[in-house]
Amino acid sequence: MKPCKWLLTFFLVAFSIGESVIAAPIVQLHSGRVEGRSVNGVDAFLGIPYAKPPVGKLRWQRPLSATSWQGIKKTTAFGPSCLQTPMKGSSTPLPDHYSENCLTLNVWRPSRGNGRLPVMVWIYGGGFVNGGSASPVYSGKAFAKSGVIFVSFNYRLGRLGFFAHPALSGNLFRGNYGLMDQIKALRWVQDNIISFGGDPNNVTVVGESAGGYSIHALLTSHYSRNLFNKAIIESGGGRYQINGQYPWKKAQQTGVRFAKQLGIESSGQQALAKLRSLPGKTIAGDLNMWNMEAQRQTYSGPMMDGHVISENPEKAYRAGDFAHVPLLVGANDDDLGFVRQHYQNRAQVLAMFGQHQSQAAKAYRDIQGTKALSELIARQKMMIEPARFVAQEFAGQNVPVWEYRFGYVANAREGQWQGAKHASEIAYVFKTLAATYGPNVTARDQKMADLIHQYWVNFAKTGNPNGASLPHWPAYSSKTDQLMWFSPKGATQSHALRDPQQAQLNMVETLAK
CATH class of the missing domain: 3.40.50.1820 (Alpha/Beta hydrolase fold, catalytic domain)
Structure with a gap:
């Protein structure tokens, strides 16, 4: 040696x-x-x-x-581990x-x-x-x-x-x-x-x-x-x-x-x-x-x-x-959110936007079902819009920042999940998929892990997630509102794009003012 x-x-x-x-x-x-x-x-x-x-x-x-x-x-x-009552069903068991x-x-x-x-x-x-x-x-x-x-x-x-x-x-x-x-x-x-x-x-x-x-x-x-x-x-x-x-x-x-x-x-x-x-x-x-x-x-x-x-x-x-x-910040497309009241119809959900209700109705017109609408807004309020807010504040003060949205679902969870759940990106970042999915990890799953892991490593090394052979990830700007989309279709379809939820998040932003 x-x-x-x-x-x-x-x-x-x-x-x-x-x-x-x-x-x-x-x-x-x-x-x-x-x-x-x-x-x-x-x-x-x-x-x-x-x-x-x-x-x-x-x-x-x-x-x-x-x-x-x-x-x-x-x-x-x-x-x-520090003293606690374990949570059954944890995705990161101890x-x-x-x-x-x-x-x-x-x-x-x-x-x-x-x-x-x-x-x-x-x-x-x-x-x-x-x-x-x-x-x-x-x-x-x-x-x-x-x-x-x-x-x-x-x-x-x-x-x-x-x-x-x-x-x-x-x-x-x-x-x-x-x-x-x-x-x-x-x-x-x-x-x-x-x-x-x-x-x-x-x-x-x-x-x-x-x-x-x-x-x-x-x-x-x-x-x-x-x-x-x-x-x-x-x-x-x-x-x-x-x-x-x-x-x-x-x-x-x-x-x-x-x-x-x-x-x-x-x-x-x-x-x-x-x-x-x-x-x-x-x-x-x-x-x-x-x-x-x-x-x-x-x-x-x-x-x-x-x-x-x-x-x-x-x-x-x-x-x-x-x-x-420098900051890298983001959330998952089916992230955490809490619906704290029962809504009987779409109008009751959209009423939370007050004077912006008609604009909100337009922004959410493609979302079917009262439950789906209320749950989407809940996770946008709790995780997705706040990530964009932080990116906006950093960029507005000339601090380098990159935003992402993770939407990939493992092969073992397809048909069970409608999107990437809270914390589901972790096993990809760490390249520890087997610890979560056992023998059911596919080559497509592993390619997504390789992609997101390398972005994180590049950022740790240089303060910029970009590197050779990776899809270009532009720094966040309020003018372009671009993020890196880790696609449900896999690493080969992951790329930067204007936030597809932009109009909806603009509505959620009004709730924070």
């Missing part, structure tokens, strides 16, 4: 994989040395602590740097291993590489109540094989990650502990990624759903500036309705109600001590994506804490108060 040019040493202990014998890679971090595993040209370091366990008195505190260790720590298995002591991260890198490589940092979705970095769908192997160092991490969820209470109000860093974990992980990358051969000045954050919303928060928070250089947001919204429901005082009231539900009546330090003494499972409860809305009386989610989040993203973008870094 030729020596790498990276600042590391290789531990001269070997293990066998099949007929090959590969040296276990060792890296020196600020906190100590870690030993990973090398398989098929990719080094993986799994379960590296990036912060102290957030337990006991550190529950509902900002994360502190991990305690240093002596010797070599084996990092060849994922750490436990191993059955959960703990409040969960602040670990994972690094994949090419076994051999020259110079400093670009870095991608993944933030998972799950509504801030579910999710973890150990899902096979989130494996960073394909990115490493494409010449990128890939990092994923766990962050606190549910009431353990997002909690306000009067006894915590005196803390400068309060409430959004899960977001603080994300910032801590990004600081860890800045401090340590060079030891893996990564470039701390070429870091791209990537997130989907709640992970995408998190990136809106990171882009607009003053506590995360200079921690990354580019961003990719997949189905992360971007307007006020995704955030802003919970100002700090309202979140405090929610925390008090939760404490009273557990028999803790006071609101001072004694109450906080009692809350911290409870088992983590008691705090987490049965909260998950399926019942989150029903538990809003005792769970706030992300809140306006006044420090980490001091403004909702929509207002920050309009004011130009955000990190001006």
Whole structure:
């Protein structure tokens, strides 16, 4: 084996994989040395602590740097996912291993590489109540094989990650502990990624759903500036309705109600001590994506804490108060949306547009059925139009931005799905189709994965998704309103075009004003 040019040493202990014998890679971090595993040209370091366990008195505190260790720590298995009630039917299932002591991260890198490589940092979705970095769908192997160092991490969820209470109000860093974990992980990358051969000045954050919303928060928070250089947001919204429901005082009231539900009546330090003494499972409860809305009386989610989040993203973008870094943003054609009332006919649905009702009737004239119409508008309001809004704001302030819409449906789901569901693009981005569809992956499926993966890799490397042999993807401009359409017909039919929902999204935009 030729020596790498990276600042590391290789531990001269070997293990066998099949007929090959590969040296276990060792890296020196600020906190100590870690030993990973090398398989098929990719080094993986799994379960590296990036912060102290957030337990006991550190529950509902900002994360502190991990305690240093002596010797070599084996990092060849994922750490436990953060405490949660698993969601049945998840497209990104996790191993059955959960703990409040969960602040670990994972690094994949090419076994051999020259110079400093670009870095991608993944933030998972799950509504801030579910999710973890150990899902096979989130494996960073394909990115490493494409010449990128890939990092994923766990962050606190549910009431353990997002909690306000009067006894915590005196803390400068309060409430959004899960977001603080994300910032801590990004600081860890800045401090340590060079030891893996990564470039701390070429870091791209990537997130989907709640992970995408998190990136809106990171882009607009003053506590995360200079921690990354580019961003990719997949189905992360971007307007006020995704955030802003919970100002700090309202979140405090929610925390008090939760404490009273557990028999803790006071609101001072004694109450906080009692809350911290409870088992983590008691705090987490049965909260998950399926019942989150029903538990809003005792769970706030992300809140306006006044420090980490001091403004909702929509207002920050309009004011130009955000990190001006290249952005890739988009949504899926059958993305997430919630219809919150029953409509008896089309006229009732279109009435939401008020004075624009006649224009809306024209824009949606080809949509058949009341249910189909209300569901389309719901997902346009929640995911599709906000992605365009963000692209417009970035482009309007001369920040490079590219918009996409993902419409491809896997062969295994044809006939079952009318379009690309929320989160269905992830397995293509990661090239982990087998983890989702098993043996039913077709050559056409794989070609779509090759296409979208390469765009993401190019963006991470250069800040521009375009590259040789790929269909040209023009930067977004409000004048042309062009996006990259990942077609239901496959990679060979994917191309840039004027947004086919332009007239409809213009109507949805009026609902946000």
